[in-house]
Amino acid sequence: xxAIIHQKDKRSGTTYAYESISYWDKDKKQSRSRRKLIGRxxxxxxxxxxxxxxxxxxxxxxxxxxxDTISSRSFYGATYLLDAIGKKLGLTQxxxxxxxxxxxxxxxxxxxxxxxxxxxxxRFEKWGLIHxxxxxxxxxSQRSSELFASITEDDKNRFFKLWGxxxxxxxxxxYDTTSISSYSE
Numbered sequence: 001x002x003a004i005i006h007q008k009d010k011r012s013g014t015t016y017a018y019e020s021i022s023y024w025d026k027d028k029k030q031s032r033s034r035r036k037l038i039g040r041x042x043x044x045x046x047x048x049x050x051x052x053x054x055x056x057x058x059x060x061x062x063x064x065x066x067x068d069t070i071s072s073r074s075f076y077g078a079t080y081l082l083d084a085i086g087k088k089l090g091l092t093q094x095x096x097x098x099x100x101x102x103x104x105x106x107x108x109x110x111x112x113x114x115x116x117x118x119x120x121x122x123r124f125e126k127w128g129l130i131h132x133x134x135x136x137x138x139x140x141s142q143r144s145s146e147l148f149a150s151i152t153e154d155d156k157n158r159f160f161k162l163w164g165x166x167x168x169x170x171x172x173x174x175y176d177t178t179s180i181s182s183y184s185e
Contacts, residue, residue, distance in 0.1 A: 006041055015041040016050075076132040082111050083134070090166050098159040105147055108135035 005020045018035040025032045039049040086092040086107065095103040111133050112124050119127070122141040129138075139147070167173070 004038065004047075005035065017041050017047045073130070074132050075130055078115050079111050079131055079133050082114070091163070094159060094162040094166075097162060098155055099151070102147060102150070104134040104136075105139055105143075108133040108139060109144060109147070 002019060002021050005018045006015050007018060008015045017038045017040070019038055020033045020035050022031055022033045024030075037051070039047045042048050083092070086095075092103070092107065095106055099106055108128070109121070109124070111131075112119075112121070112127055115131075116123070116127055121144050124144070125138045125140065128135075
């Protein structure tokens with residue numbers, strides 16, 4: 001498999017683009033890759049062909065063919081399952097009805113908090129890059145705080161009223177909102 005990798009030279013500050021070709025090393029029994037320099041990346045993100053010594057290569061087509069696609073790997077199993085559960089239970093529709101366009105951000109944060117049990121929200125960026133989720137973009141910590149602050153008591157009550165229509169007669173919900181504080185020396 002072939003991909004284009006960008007790597008920044010710490011000494012010069014220049015970012016270079018490399019063609020990376022993955023292969024299986026039978027002796028070491030692990031995946032390896034070979035990289036070949038394509039050129040440097042200019043300020044607009046375009047690749048300018050170079051030989052690595054500051055000289056432009058005029059005839060790039062003889063050396064390498066640029067690839068228009070970029071390979072990536074994303075995790076989708078757990079979020080796919082949560083999507084299916086949310087749709088089947090009507091949760092996704094209720095969130096959409098109550099919170100409008102914000103419902104995808106809410107679902108993405110819920111998925112993150114559910115799947116990354118004790119991770120703080122500032123780590124959402126890294127998680128969001130490698131997982132498929134409803135919002136599909138990064139939700140910075142500041143944005144999540146703004147999102148939570150924008151949810152009113154009326155929004156919450158409307159959601160729980162809609163969500164309550166899905167429960168059985170003999171079913172009930174209990175929320176423990178107590179807090180026990182202690183102080184010792």
